[in-house]
Amino acid sequence: MMTNEEYKSRSARSYKLLLIFAMISMTMMFAGLTSALVVSKSRPDWMKDFQLPSSFFFSLVVILLCSVTMHLAKNAIQKDDRKTTSYLLGATLALGLAFVYFQFQGFSQLFENHLFPVGGSGSITISFLYVLVYVHLAHLSGGIISLLIIIYNHFKQKYNSSQFLGIELGAMYWHFLDFLWVYLFLFLYFFK
Secondary structure: OOOHHHHHHHHHHHHHHHHHHHHHHHHHHHHHHHHHHHHHOOOOOOOOOOOOOHHHHHHHHHHHHHHHHHHHHHHHHHOOOHHHHHHHHHHHHHHHHHHHHHHHHHHHHHHHOOOEOOOOOEOHHHHHHHHHHHHHHHHHHHHHHHHHHHHHHHHOOOOEOOEOHHHHHHHHHHHHHHHHHHHHHHHHHHOO
16 A cells, blocks of 8 residues: 555656656647748748847746746745745746736737738748747746646645645746747747
């Protein structure tokens, strides 16, 4: 018969594996999308002089900070520092929402420059940009929802130095989102 500690350990491993499999499948989806972008580059209507909106640069910095605050929140709860954990989880949420804001500011900049994904003045380049950013934002919305659940559980005092699996899984996912945006940003910035 399994002890309670063995059960918790196996459950934690199972949750981590499920998250890893989900992240691998998301990575494969983005690899497919960026591969399609590479193939489409040979089209005659491809924009070769396209510049990313400046808001996307700000969003890059913000999501890197998001990852840092989430990591620090995990470290703080491991030391039973609830006050610092609360502050850092709140900062992660604020930064995540700031990331979304800067993404939509980037779309506004595209509209101001008359760069639309569809229609008479539409471009395949801009269409790919929209698809990549919106799909990333969809995954980020999952991260924000999970962060809200983590914050709720934290205030219900479900986490401490011996039980912090939710925060650990949340940190893994935020690091993944961070890596994914850095990859997409660098890909879009350098691949013209």
